[in-house]
Amino acid sequence: MSSVNETIANYIAAWNETDSARRRSIIERTWSADGSYLDAHREGQGHAAIDAMIAAAQQRIPGYRFRLCSGIEAHHDRVRFSWSAGGTETAPSFFRGTDFATFAEDGRFHTLTGFTDAAPATA
């Protein structure tokens, strides 16, 4: 059983982990087996598809680190939180998004939906 905070920390870590075996292991701790991710530009259902999706995003913006940039607001089996990436000398474009998720009974994500709060004009 994962806590809300652990699952979200794992989620952020998955986006930052470029070692494929470690990333896949983190993803398995983050989403249930039938878990899904969906935003305006990418989607994945199941661990393998989510892993491939994150790997592709990492190759598109190498060197970007994701971090939690809001409180974690949870009620019932739902949660909202925001993340940001970039805005640094080596990763100048600034990205920010807000994710809404539903939890499976074991505390891993069942569904996660991403919305964009900030993205560079060239993204």
Place this chain on the structure above:
Amino acid sequence: MSSVNETIANYIAAWNETDSARRRSIIERTWSADGSYLDAHREGQGHAAIDAMIAAAQQRIPGYRFRLCSGIEAHHDRVRFSWSAGGTETAPSFFRGTDFATFAEDGRFHTLTGFTDAAPATA
């Protein structure tokens, strides 16, 4: 078939409509028959339960008007938008929330999850 904008306009209207027959009619245009609402403090599934939930909220803060206070961001069958209420001479407490919804195929809400952005300390 309702558009995203129509469904959200109906949703805001439902919270403001205190005539019970008109409110119920708006709710039927806003949610599918098995549609649901869930936030930290209240919930309803199906038109009758959602109607009773909104009626109870209206009695708790009479005179408050809800308005959309953000853009409407939709992708796939999901949407995010924010609303506010109060902050006026006759309705001094200021409330703001962000709602995340999934759509049924006919464009009405299937699930709606509310999160609080601002509420008075006494709420």
